[in-house]
Every structure is written in C-alpha cells, then in structure tokens.
Amino acid sequence: MTRDRDTIFALSSGRPPVAVAVIRVSGPAARTAVETLAGRVPEPRRARFATLRDRPGGDVLDPAVVLWFPGPHSETGQDVAEFQVHGGRAVITAVLAALGRIEGLRPAEPGEFTRRAFENGRLDLTAVEGLADLIYAETEAQRRQAYRQLAGTLGKRAEAWRAQLIEAQALVEAGIDFSDEGDVPEKLLGPALATARALREEIAAALADENRGERLREGLMVAIAGPPNAGKSSLLNRLAQRDVAIVTPHAGTTRDVIEVHLDLGSYPVTLLDTAGIRESQDPVEIEGVRRARERAEAADLVLWVTEEGVGAPVQDSGQAEVWQVRNKIDLADAQAVPSSSGKGLRISALTGAGVPELIAALARHAEATLAGAEASLVTRERHRVALRKVVEALDRALAEGSGGREDIVAEELRLAARELGRLTGRVDVEDILDVIFRDFCVGK
Template identity: 45%
Template sequence: MQAGDTIMALSSGSLPAGVAVIRLSGPLVQPALQQLAGVVPKPRQMSLRHIGRNKRLDQGLVVFFPGPNSFTGEDCAELHVHGSPAGVKAILAELRNQGLRLAEAGEFTRRAFENGKLDLVEIEGLGDLLGAETEKQRQQALARYDGRLTQEIDHWRDILLDLRAEIEARLDFSDEGDVAQDLPQSWQVQMAELELAIATALASVESGRIVREGIRVALAGPPNAGKSSLINALSRSDIAIVSDEAGTTRDVREVPLDIGGQLFILLDLAGLRDTDSRAEAEGVRRAQKAINEADIVLWLRAADIDDDTRPETKGRLLTIGTKADLGSATECDLLVSSETGQGLSALVARLAELGADMAGGEPALVSHARDSAALTAALDALAECRNQLGNWELAAESLRRASAALERLIGRLDAERVLDRLFASFCIGK
C-alpha cells in the first residue's frame, strides 16, 4: 500500500452482473471523473453519464463524495455501470491510464482508519458484517460497526481520566492545604463502577464469540449410532456418507446450520471404539478432541446398539436416542428417527433453546480475542492501582496502563501490528 496513490476497485459481486460498482479514492478522483464522465457531478448526487470521453465505453450513474466527508476521508467516487466483464475491464484500463492503480485487499477501509473515519473496533465490526451469515451475527456486527463499543470504551477512558486527576493532584500539590491526602468517597465509587462495567463486558466475551463463530455441536457415539444420518436429516442434504460399515467416518466434518438466526456448526465425528486401524484411530482421537471442545454434545444411542456410556465434556450434554423407528434406547433426553423424521423438530427446538441461552438476549459487543486481552489487561491494571494506593506514583501508572489497554483496543496505540492481519481478510474494494 502506498499513501498518496489514487486507488480503484470493483466493489460489487463477480461478473457478469446486472450492475457493477467501481469505487475510486484519492487525489486524482476529480481529474479522473472529468476525463471519464466529462464532469464532476454535484456531491452525493447521482448523475447519468456516458462513460468514456474520447471513446464511449458504457453509460451509467456517477456519484462523487468529496473529502473529508467520505468513507475514506479522501475524495471518493463510484461508477454504477453495466456488469459486463468486457465493459468493466475497459473502464479499469482507462482509469489505469489516468494514473490510478488497483486497490489491495482492505485498502479503502485502511485509509478510513488512517484518516480517522473508523477505529479498529468499528473496522472489526465491518469485517464481521461482511461475513455475517445469520441474523444474530448481522445484529452483533452492525452494533459494533455503528460504534456502540467505541462509545463504551470512550466513557471508560473519561472515568479513568477523572480517577487519574485525583491521584495526580496529590502528586503535584501534596504540599497544598486544599488537597486532602485521602481520596474522596466518590473516587472509590467511580473505581468500583468502572471495574464492574469492564468485568461485565469481559464476562460477555464467550456469548459474543458464540454468536460470531457459531455454536459447535458434536454428534458423537459408537460406530453406526446414526451420526451421519442425523447430520444429513438436520441439514436436509446428503453431505455425510452413510454406510452400515463401522468406521466409515474418519475425520471431523463441519456442517453449518442456521437455527432461529443463530449459527450452529454440526460436527460429524468418527465413532468411538478401540481399533487396530491407524487411520480410524486418528479419527477417534480427533473425535474425542472435538467432544472436549464442543459447546454442545449430542451423545447418540441407537436402539440396535448396546451402549450405556456417557462422554466427559465441558459443553452441554444431550443424550439422543436414534433409530426410534426400530425401538427406543434407554435413558435418553430425546428420541429421533432420521428415516421417518420423528423427533427432528423437537431436537431443532431444543438446540434453538440452548443456543438462545448461550448467546444471550442482546448480542454481546465483545467477541474477539483482542477484546478479551484488552479488557483483562485493563482490569488487572485497576486491581494493581487498588493495591498501590499508598504510593501515588505507582497508582497513577497503573491507571495509565489501564487507559493504554483500552486505547490499544480501538487502535490509538500500537495499531500497526494488527492492521496487516486484519485487512488481509477484507475483500478487494472494501
């Protein structure tokens, strides 16, 4: 990425398409519009123009967004043209001749960050929004992109400034008679409220992660318990191979499923048994690992298989009696039949109920590993401050470190080390 360049990109979907959107940003936007469309339209008003001044390339809508009131903070423009591969290629070639270059992945958004239009928290929300597949993911990502978490962080930083001011007054004016040695009661109240607010946000990280990444549901049990058949029945596809031969499934297969707007990741696992086959033994090992890491484990007991074991797991455990059309397994939470469809609706409803409980009512704003690390660091610094109130210098430094942890989260400190990794996941043209 080179600062000062004028960049361009196809920001819409793959071609051919009904409409293609070409985005521009940088100092050469206005000359490029003059050359390509014959005029720079009035700001933020779409204008129908012939595209191509010396040689007509297309006809489309042109809109101009002058900086700094634009997405990137620079002069920006969009060309809404016909989604013809040849037409788009010709327009991009003409723009390249005028000194523009193709944007790299995430370069428009990176410029928005560098020009103070978005912070890192909002950018992560935008990235999550672009990748949202379910309604809850969309709600969570949009709230983060809209700046709700940034507003919370700014409020916490204001409180930290007030707390530091009280302590630093005792450092700078300790010999003044109007500065008491003891901190006022309001300081203790503010400190306690701040610790509670940050701790509450930190406690919601797991529910936020579940919304963003999905609830991992492991379908486990002995061979031929009906795991692959149940996966196919729930997903209404033939994605998993079903066979009477034990050991058919030897790897962890992930199947996404949207239940009530919440993403569930169904894991089809190898049947758990002792085996001399090294390939199957590896599948069993991976299955056991997936069970240990799953949020929900569906332990399958088939009516035609004698099995009374229950796995150890950190997640929620449901015992599902499969092949209910052949009979009823004992001590099961639910009975289902992939063959007849019996009990499938009840199982989906139970998963939706568990998912709603795990994800919470309002989607959590914190869901990334960076969130957890920053909030934990801030809480640790606040705890150190309490332990160091007998030493004003150390207490003030602890409060400064708490502020730095929050500033690092929104990208006002040490942003460069996360930028490349963050923007690499963005699509071209965003």
C-alpha cells in the same frame, strides 16, 4: 502510511455475473479517474448517468451511474468515486483495466478501503471489526450484534472510560505536584480512586457475560459424535436439508470434520459431523477419530448418537454438555417417543421421525445460551483480553491507593487508559492491524 497517497480501486460488489457491479476508487486521483472515464464529475453525493469511455473520446465501455464523494466526509476520508456498471465479467474487466491505466491508480488490497477509513479517523478499530462481522453475519441476531458494534456500542463506551481514566490520572498527578501542601493530595487522590473503583466494577460486569458475545459472533458449536455407523452423517444431512456428508453402510465412512451452518430462530448454530469413535489400525481413521474427539471436546454441545437398542459406551466429553440421541428407531419396534427436554432424544435420521423435536430442542438451547448476547459489549477475545488488563491495572491502582503511593496509582491508571486506547485503535496498534484487516475481502 505513505501508501495512502496511492489511489486505489476495486470491484466492491459480488462475484460476476450480476445485474449491477459497483467499482470504487479512493484517493487523490479519484477525480482524475472520473474525468478520464466519465468526463464531468457529478455533484457530490448525487447519482449521475454517464457513458464510460476507456479515455476521453475513446471507445465506449458501458453506460453507468457515477457517484462522487469528496473527502474528508467520505467513507475512507479521501475523495471517493463509485461506478455502477453492468455486472458482466467483460464489462468489469474493461473498466478495471481502464482505471489501471490511469497514472497513480492501483488495485486495492483486501480491506484497504476500510483501513483508510480507520487511518483517517472515520472508524475506530471496534467499528472496523463490527463492519467485518456485518459482512459475515449469517443470522438476524448476528446482524444486530454486528450493527451495534459498528455503530460504536463498545467503541464509545471504551472511549468514555478512557477519558474518565485520563482525568483520574491527572488528578493523581496534580496531587503529587502539591504533595507538600497538607491535605491537597488526599482531596485529589480520593475522587480519582472512586472513579477507578466505579470503572473497575462496570468493566468487570461487562466481562461477566459467560462469553455470550463471542458465542453469538462465532455461532454455537454443536458436535455430532458417537460410534461408527450410528447415523451421524445421516443426521447432519437431515438437519442441513441437503446431502453434505457421505453416508454409506460401512462403519468408518466419515474422516474429516464437516461443518454446516444453521440458522435456528435467528441464532447461529454450527453443526459438526465427525468420524465414528472407535479403536482403529488405519492411520487415516485414527486421525479422523483424533479430530472428532478434539472438536467434541471444544464444542458447546455434543449430540452423542447411538443406535437404538445397541449398547454403546456413553461419551464423557470434557466441558461440553452432552445429549444422548438414539437413532434408527425405525428399525426398533418402539414408536418414536420424542422427549421435549432435549435429553434422551429418539429419532430416525432415515425417516425423519423425532427430528423436528430435536431441532426444537436445539433452537431452545441456542436461545437459552445466546439470548441477550447482542447486547454483550465483548464480541471477541481481543476485547476480553484488553478489558481484563484494564481491570487488573485498576485493581493494582486501588491496592496502591490505600498505601498512599500516588506515583504507582498514576502509572496504573495510565496503563489502564492505554489498554482502552489499544482497544479502539487510538494508540499503539500497528502490530494487530494486519490481523484485523486480513479478514476483509477485496473492495471493502
């Protein structure tokens, strides 16, 4: 963490040209950066208008708003300066170049501001993940979920559990020290095991959420699959309301899996258009069909699209729930008789008949699957794995407790507390940090 001594800078706002660009600086030389470009350092947390120059008395770069957040009560825990400049490419380039010429300053790496916030104890690891989720949140439900995690719903709970476990462990260890004094150990072990039992139940309950938290974070996967030429890509385009996938009268048009993100009543749904499933000699199509099968099997829901009136094999697709969608009803004589159950839907991707009913059924399905998911504590596999390990350690502690092996009980409680410490990033996390911060953009 010696790199902490470097002062970093980056464009934190979006891709230029934009109205206003935000350039941030964090580190011990942040003050020098403000003095060099803007002259006087503003009062802490007060916006000040200043003319930025490439050096004191030098050429004017831009009229700007400057903010000064002295550490340790800043976002990164270090001195932080923020320049709000006109969001043109050349303005931004000139300001970044001027910063780069200052001794001790260098461009930030992706996620480096947040990483400093974590390393300086401003955010725990679950909050860091919540922050990443907030930036990538696409729907209202995802935003609320990310905010809860950033605010510490999981982090604070895990910390409280950890504190209780450490206390329980201390009781057991005290019992071991008094082990030649009659019933003292029993009096200490009993309460410790009671704590372990209560925590075990609470954590197991948090895990028994049918993966709702992860599903909301990642979006419900809905695969459109079926035989070639059934109108799968046409349906995708219709649901996406734009021309995402190529549609042609040739069977075997789609090869790659195409993804579209939809917001259905604030719930995220990822739609996948896949290659028509059939036997083929063409290696490209064979690969497309393989991918189609793989994605359909992993999806939460499969829309199995076939042509109305054409007998087609019914798909059996692993774990996923399957809805039969009969397309091209405009070609058949029959009127569209959309069903509201979500199953046995009849549509025309060409005219749009039956599509509103399909969307409504999907929205109801998303709601039924994801309702309440924002409240789920677990939003990532990482959390689930850690909490499972905690439950396992507590189970072992409880089993040993009845056998009177205090030393093993203490060790299992210590392991459980350590897992919770890893969850919030308090202990032993060097190995996972790169993975977590990799997802961040530059400037965050």
